[in-house]
Amino acid sequence: MALSLDILAELAEIAAGSELQRARETRDAATRHAQGSYEALFGDQEHPFALDERFIVAAKVAKWHEANDLAAHYASFGLADPTSARLTPALEFARLLTFSPVEATPQALKTLTAAGWNKESIVTLAQLVAFVSFQSRLLAGLRLLNGKPVSASEKPVVAGIWHTTPTTQTGKPAPVQFTQQELGWETWIAAKPLAEFTAAEQAILAKFGHSDSDYFRLLGRNLPVLEQRTLTDKGIFYTLGGLPRAERELAATVTSKINGCIYCASVHARKTSQLSKDDNAVETLLAVQPGEILSAGQSARWQAEIDAAAALSVTPPALTTQHLEKLKEQDLDTLQQLDLLQSAAFFAWANRLMLTLGEPWLP
Incomplete structure (x- = not known):
């Protein structure tokens, strides 16, 4: 099975030599490792999570996002029986992660x-x-950056609900509001002990500074995917030029507000505040209640960025050409728009892991 073709470039119909292609080449690490994550997830034929099972889950998730061409791509590889005793709970879990990850509990695992x-x-x-x-x-x-049509979602673009139970599953105090405070996070299934990784695998964890992190040692149960995901993260958030870093962190915070991920928001709101030097604006964003518009009370530039990031973050996405026009009015060029959209899209990934494999606690 050939997975080496840049699947996003193909499905977005990005022409060679176009401005969008040049922007993606400028963000080479993000482009390569997003593709590398795809290859790591769908190229391993020996994993106990069988390949035909992976394709049916991927096709369902893409369909739920109204990414019909992507769903058809995954379906073209052949699908397992979705009604099997093994796949039925997996698809229920996939639906939960897709539409309401904040409602996940240890029972799903x-x-x-x-x-x-x-x-x-x-x-x-x-x-x-x-x-x-x-x-x-x-x-x-x-596709929108490339002037191509996408499915039009009418999903309301508002802040989501979040956890308000004051204790974790193990009885630790839990945060019940969004905050810039540093938080702990505990797993619902056991992280892999460091001693069970090979020396080469330990070196990969050490390279990213994650040897002592329960979260990363949990994700290290599939280390090739974790490695590509981490490199995608770094390629999106830690590259020079383009959108200021503070505004990439802002997009991550917005997505976390949509999904109700208090832990992710705490990390990235803090970074937004530190880098932008505008703590009041960040606190205004964190204070937005469920069902409210996230961009209220912000500067014109942040309003355009928050609205675009939020629209991309709901399920199915509700991003339109009008959102991109508002970004252009604030002088965001193609590379800067790409940075914003990649930052928001990545936290659709991050939030779904943090919300469904464990929970935050107050130190």
Whole structure:
């Protein structure tokens, strides 16, 4: 099975030599490792999460995002029986992650375990659903940047709900409001002990500074996917030029508000505040209540960026050419718009892992 073709460039119909292609080449690391994540998830034929099962989950998730061409791409490889005792709970889990990850509980993971899913397969399933959520959004953004049509969603673009239970599953105090405070995070299934990684695998974790992180050692149960995901993250957020870093962090915070991910928002709101030097604007964003518009009270530039990031973050995405026109009015060129959309799309991936594999706690 050939996966080496740049699937996003193909489905977004990006022409060689176009301004959008040049922007993606400028963001070479993000482009390569988004493709590398796709190849890591769908190229391993030996994984206990069978390849035909992976394709049917991916096709369903893409369809739920109204990314019909992407869904057809995954379906073209051949699909497993969706009604099997093993796949039924996996597709229920995929639907939960797609539409309402904030409603996930440890019971969903227990249901998978009871259906024969081991820890490695559960992590790969979560990564796959979260990745296709990212991929579908990025495809929509690329097509709009390329002047191509996308499905028009009428999903309301407003702040989502979040957890308000004051304790975690293990009895630790839990945050019940969005905050810039540093938080802890605990897993609902066991992280892989560092001693169980080979020396080469430990070196990969160490390279990214994640040897002591339960979150990364949990995701390390599929290390090739984790490595490509981490490199995609760095390619989107830590590259020079284009959109100021503070505004990329702003997009991550907005997506986290849409999805109700208090932990991710705490990290990236703090970075937005530090880099923008506008703590009041960040606090205004964090204070937005469920069902309210996220851009209220912000500067014209931040309003345009927040509205675009939020529209890309709902399911199915509601981003339109009008959002991009507003960005252009604020002098965002193609590269800067790409940076914004990639930042928001990536946190569709990140939030879905943080919300469904564990939960934050207050130190």
